[in-house]
Amino acid sequence: MTIPTTVAALTPEWLSTVLRRPVEEVVAEPVGTGQIGSVYRLRLTGAGVPEQLLAKLPAADPGTRAMLAGAYRQEVRFYSEIAMTVAVRTPRCHYAGIHGDGSEFVLLLEDLAPAAQGDQIAGCPIPHAHEAVANLAGLHAPRWCDESLLEIDGFSRNGPEEAATLGELYGPTTALFFDRLGDRLTPEDRDTVRACGAVIADWLVARPERFGLVHGDYRLDNLLFAAGEPAVVTAVDWQTVNLGLPARDLAYFVTTGLDPEIRRAEEEALLTTYHRRLLELGVTGYSLDDCRRDYRFATLQGPLVAVFGAAYGTPTERGDAMFATMIRRSCAAIRDLDSLTAHPAPVRTPHPGAGGRPKRR
Structure with a gap:
């Protein structure tokens, strides 16, 4: 699976593959200033597809991408490995993909507008x-x-x-x-x-x-x-x-x-x-x-x-x-x-004073 790094690569064919639903048309509009990466609102038409998604892509400049690769990797890891194990409310992730060192990635997220x-x-x-x-x-x-x-x-x-x-x-x-x-x-x-x-x-x-x-x-x-x-x-x-x-x-x-x-x-x-x-x-x-x-x-x-x-x-x-x-x-x-x-040194407390955690489900 190729990882699109530009909005032009978010074609109906690619979206149909990752969403496993037939996307007939996609209209994209930029969201935000894009200092760390690029965010687009995607308006989709097709049977059973979300009407709107947010797509997060890397920054346009290759040097900026390389510098921010670690941050991109962390966000993809969160949505693909962590989000389902915690109770914090986050946008639903429809697709998370990353390639190489992390400078190429894409996230397709629930659009929470008009929040x-x-x-x-x-x-x-x-x-x-x-x-x-x-x-x-x-x-x-x-x-x-x-x-x-x-x-x-x-x-x-x-x-x-x-x-x-x-x-x-x-x-x-x-x-x-x-x-x-x-x-x-x-x-x-x-x-x-x-x-x-x-x-x-x-x-x-x-x-x-x-x-x-x-x-x-x-x-x-x-x-x-x-x-x-x-x-x-x-x-x-x-x-x-x-x-x-x-x-x-x-x-x-x-x-x-x-x-x-x-x-x-x-x-x-x-x-x-x-x-x-x-x-x-x-x-x-x-x-x-x-x-x-x-x-x-x-x-x-x-x-x-x-x-x-x-x-x-x-x-x-x-x-x-x-x-x-x-x-x-x-x-x-x-x-x-x-x-x-407040003293910076660790304050040790008897177990379980550090705080127990619930069992994972």
């Missing part, structure tokens, strides 16, 4: 935030501390080499970030970003006794909210999925998606919603106090992702505003929670 994308700058309505953290627990709980995840190609836990590399890169990357966006931050925020650099390498490998699948970029722009109450939330963009402390996703979503005054009033309730859903899905030996401690510790995820994203991403007006907003919010949380004093 609305979250807005990282505007922030998250609290009812939506509760739905989002409950959905996040659906990613974490089913594979909680699941050693079999280490057997899947491409999934690994951060070790000393990754920590050393991060420690070396964080300072120069912070300088690049400040050159571009430093004037949008207060001196206090800049001091907090710098202070994260002193502990970030140890932080990356701390608490290894508690791990699971992490989305890596679980934020509003990567969530779709359907109309209605409660709003059904679906997570997309799985290029950064890997293994780590689950609370990193939780802290990243809450502290970058809510303005500080709203977060201060609501974060305890959001942690309770997330923790309750973990227990409903079978996690044991993990108390709400454990969750609070992990959340406090994990708030460094916000500056880490935003600093690197802003420093090395393609500059856009909205992107700059988004990263600056994320930094301001997450730095406020780090100060509010005194996260930098």
Whole structure:
């Protein structure tokens, strides 16, 4: 089976083969800006075929494709090997194909229109935030501390080499970030970003006794909210999925998606919603106090992702505003929670204090 890398190659004949239904006609229209890859809405006609699908393809530039091959592989792995083993809501995958090093791939995904994308700058309505953290627990709980995840190609836990590399890169990357966006931050925020650099390498490998699948970029722009109450939330963009402390996703979503005054009033309730859903899905030996401690510790995820994203991403007006907003919010949380004093060394607890996981079905 050939793997199409351009929209022109998504012919009725190719689609008929992979969908196992006769596609008579396909009309494609681009979706989004295509910085990481290309996304198209496909309108199909034919007996028994979906009326609409989203097709994800690699970037048009071969050099960009090669650089992003690892991210492409992760997303294909998620849809082909992981999605059916967890309870997080994601688009249904109709086809996942990849070739060679991963620079050639295609995903055919359920089109969830007219669900609305979250807005990282505007922030998250609290009812939506509760739905989002409950959905996040659906990613974490089913594979909680699941050693079999280490057997899947491409999934690994951060070790000393990754920590050393991060420690070396964080300072120069912070300088690049400040050159571009430093004037949008207060001196206090800049001091907090710098202070994260002193502990970030140890932080990356701390608490290894508690791990699971992490989305890596679980934020509003990567969530779709359907109309209605409660709003059904679906997570997309799985290029950064890997293994780590689950609370990193939780802290990243809450502290970058809510303005500080709203977060201060609501974060305890959001942690309770997330923790309750973990227990409903079978996690044991993990108390709400454990969750609070992990959340406090994990708030460094916000500056880490935003600093690197802003420093090395393609500059856009909205992107700059988004990263600056994320930094301001997450730095406020780090100060509010005194996260930098949380000891980076692993905190060992008697079994099953690290948290048991439900049996796989």
